[in-house]
Amino acid sequence: MRRSIATVCVSGTLGDKLSAAAAAGFDGIELFENDLVVSPWSPAEVRSRCADLGLSIDLYQPFRDLDSTDSGHFTKNLERAERKFDLMSALGIDTVLVCSSVAEDAADDNDHIASQLSQLADRAADNGMRIAYEALAWGRHVSTWDRSWEIVRRADHPALGLCLDSFHVLSREVSPDGIAGITPGKIFFLQLADAPHLRMDVLQWSRHHRLFPGQGAFDLPGFVRSVLAAGYAGPLSLEVFNDVFRQADPTRTAIDAMRSLVALEDQLPIAPYAGSSPALRSLPPAPHLAGHAFTEFAVDGRSGPELRTVLRGLGFAHTGQHRTKPVELWEQNSCRVILNSAVTAPGPAAISAFAVTSDDPAMALARAGALLAPAHPNVREPGEAELAAITAPDGTQIFVTDPANPWRADFLPTGTAAGAGEGGAAGGSGTRSDTPGAGLLRVDHLGLAQPFDHFDEAGLFYHSVLGLEHLAAEEYAAPFGLMRSRAVADPARHVRVALTVSLLRRGEWAPAVADPQHIAFTTADIVATAKALALPALPVPANYYDDLAARFALPDALVATLKEHGILYDRDAGGGELLHLYTRVIGGRVFFEIVERRGGYDRFGEPNAPVRMAAQRHQRLSSAPSAEPGPGSTTATASPRR
Numbered sequence: 001m002r003r004s005i006a007t008v009c010v011s012g013t014l015g016d017k018l019s020a021a022a023a024a025g026f027d028g029i030e031l032f033e034n035d036l037v038v039s040p041w042s043p044a045e046v047r048s049r050c051a052d053l054g055l056s057i058d059l060y061q062p063f064r065d066l067d068s069t070d071s072g073h074f075t076k077n078l079e080r081a082e083r084k085f086d087l088m089s090a091l092g093i094d095t096v097l098v099c100s101s102v103a104e105d106a107a108d109d110n111d112h113i114a115s116q117l118s119q120l121a122d123r124a125a126d127n128g129m130r131i132a133y134e135a136l137a138w139g140r141h142v143s144t145w146d147r148s149w150e151i152v153r154r155a156d157h158p159a160l161g162l163c164l165d166s167f168h169v170l171s172r173e174v175s176p177d178g179i180a181g182i183t184p185g186k187i188f189f190l191q192l193a194d195a196p197h198l199r200m201d202v203l204q205w206s207r208h209h210r211l212f213p214g215q216g217a218f219d220l221p222g223f224v225r226s227v228l229a230a231g232y233a234g235p236l237s238l239e240v241f242n243d244v245f246r247q248a249d250p251t252r253t254a255i256d257a258m259r260s261l262v263a264l265e266d267q268l269p270i271a272p273y274a275g276s277s278p279a280l281r282s283l284p285p286a287p288h289l290a291g292h293a294f295t296e297f298a299v300d301g302r303s304g305p306e307l308r309t310v311l312r313g314l315g316f317a318h319t320g321q322h323r324t325k326p327v328e329l330w331e332q333n334s335c336r337v338i339l340n341s342a343v344t345a346p347g348p349a350a351i352s353a354f355a356v357t358s359d360d361p362a363m364a365l366a367r368a369g370a371l372l373a374p375a376h377p378n379v380r381e382p383g384e385a386e387l388a389a390i391t392a393p394d395g396t397q398i399f400v401t402d403p404a405n406p407w408r409a410d411f412l413p414t415g416t417a418a419g420a421g422e423g424g425a426a427g428g429s430g431t432r433s434d435t436p437g438a439g440l441l442r443v444d445h446l447g448l449a450q451p452f453d454h455f456d457e458a459g460l461f462y463h464s465v466l467g468l469e470h471l472a473a474e475e476y477a478a479p480f481g482l483m484r485s486r487a488v489a490d491p492a493r494h495v496r497v498a499l500t501v502s503l504l505r506r507g508e509w510a511p512a513v514a515d516p517q518h519i520a521f522t523t524a525d526i527v528a529t530a531k532a533l534a535l536p537a538l539p540v541p542a543n544y545y546d547d548l549a550a551r552f553a554l555p556d557a558l559v560a561t562l563k564e565h566g567i568l569y570d571r572d573a574g575g576g577e578l579l580h581l582y583t584r585v586i587g588g589r590v591f592f593e594i595v596e597r598r599g600g601y602d603r604f605g606e607p608n609a610p611v612r613m614a615a616q617r618h619q620r621l622s623s624a625p626s627a628e629p630g631p632g633s634t635t636a637t638a639s640p641r642r
């Protein structure tokens with residue numbers, strides 16, 4: 001199907017918006033009146049620029065408070081409409097959106113409204129144009145799709161049809177089921193927006209919090225299926241009012257928008273719909289993921305030594321040295337960490353890449369390409385393993401590789417073998433170990449704090465490209481502000497990624513990196529692992545354990561053990577448990593976590609995140625006493641440095 005985007009979805013002036021829409025591959029736009037009014041281009045010029053960019057102008061909008069009024073006002077409104085028809089002719093547009101009236105004195109009479117819309121449709125028809133009538137969810141009297149359809153049905157005018165907007169339909173209690181029964185040909189236009197479930201005034205919800213399909217909580221595939229069942233074959237057009245998108249890079253937003261439509265279209269069954277058969281495109285299926293192959297850090301002369309020390313303390317061994325690059329492989333059972341001095345990361349020590357294994361990497365990469373996340377081959381010397389990476393919204397490179405990919409052969413053995421350590425029998429290689437190991441088995445999850453402008457984009461990216469499902473989102477109060485977390489995981493839980501973001505853009509006081517990235521490793525016995533670590537776990541305050549004992553009625557002996565080793569605890573409604581501990585923050589940008597999941601616990605210990613963040617802040621203060629107030633000080637006068 002054709003894909004369109006309303007100019008209101010992206011930031012910039014009309015020129016920026018058109019370039020962004022064209023670059024992302026859209027077929028058309030909905031032109032918002034404001035974008036035209038502030039443009040230096042004449043309507044004819046806008047038309048020719050759109051044509052040059054391969055964009056059609058599918059809708060002009062909006063026309064407000066036109067109907068439901070007395071005859072004096074209505075006559076003036078018709079004159080206003082005539083001028084807009086002239087403008088639309090110059091722009092080459094044949095459909096105008098008319099919103100249901102929000103005027104305080106609007107008439108509450110279907111026949112009256114139908115008659116006024118008919119008169120308008122007569123004028124439109126004279127100009128070769130048509131009217132798409134849309135029920136705003138906050139319309140004075142017409143606020144639901146079924147009432148707008150009743151009016152259009154009564155008017156029974158060939159130049160009058162409906163504009164259905166998923167937001168207005170799905171934000172109301174009225175069921176969308178009857179949409180499939182709308183007379184074929186009477187839906188003139190379809191606008192798509194998703195949104196999170198929020199309990200708030202519907203106008204505020206619509207004007208600030210709309211999202212692209214797949215980023216919110218609405219059932220967009222179900223909604224579009226109903227509309228297609230009514231024979232609609234026009235464009236799928238995005239109309240998203242969102243405070244963040246309005247100020248973000250329009251080129252990126254347009255790509256995010258296009259990805260949402262490609263993913264949505266893939267969820268629509270290819271079937272004949274009420275006589276029309278829209279050309280629906282489908283994607284290669286999402287990959288089956290088998291696990292994490294490796295996680296890579298970009299390191300420099302300062303962060304490299306710090307990370308090596310911590311990895312050794314966690315029981316890792318430096319097992320391999322890359323043949324041609326300044327790159328080290330560190331291993332423990334199936335945990336593999338790469339320290340890469342050849343790439344530059346935005347900070348001292350951050351996760352620059354991670355690799356997941358899949359049974360069919362070529363198909364996974366083809367899917368990524370179709371979702372506007374093209375794969376790039378790695379830079380390599382002859383004979384070295386070929387790996388291809390896609391780029392996540394935060395810049396992280398994601399390699400998708402076959403479990404049999406020989407990438408480890410690019411590393412010359414250092415002669416040191418990795419130890420299995422306590423509780424590590426499940427993943428033990430049986431080779432002689434030179435380091436004791438600490439029982440870390442594999443990656444449990446990655447924690448990737450996201451750039452403020454790209455959080456919703458990241459959620460859609462991981463869901464659509466890698467097929468990871470959304471686990472419930474959480475919000476919590478942390479020392480440097482409110483945080484939102486949204487975890488994604490494959491159905492078998494071989495790959496989990498916890499995405500976090502601050503609810504507001506960071507102020508000046510907060511650390512530049514308010515929530516560092518992390519890797520969490522799995523152990524089968526966290527107490528044994530804690531004993532085997534050659535580094536101190538992050539100290540956790542005694543207050544936390546008093547509260548824990550009260551919250552969960554845990555046995556004293558268990559609380560004492562947790563406290564002794566700095567282990568945090570969470571329990572879900574089904575009795576599943578998480579026991580986990582953290583390291584301090586290394587180089588201001590990264591830390592490690594060790595987790596033991598029991599009884600099917602499927603979350604990430606989110607209630608403990610603020611405890612961790614406060615403890616890491618204390619640790620930074622105590623390790624830099626001269627520069628900053630100590631942990632006991634009650635008034636922080638200096639800004640944290642990192």
Ligand SMILES: O=C(O)c1ccc(O)c(O)c1
Nearest residue numbers: 062099134165206207239
């Ligand atoms: O918020 C509004 O005013 C508005 C205008 C036009 C639309 O199509 C819409 O869905 C909302």
Ligand SMILES: [Mg+2]
Nearest residue numbers: 134165191239
């Ligand atoms: Mg709309």
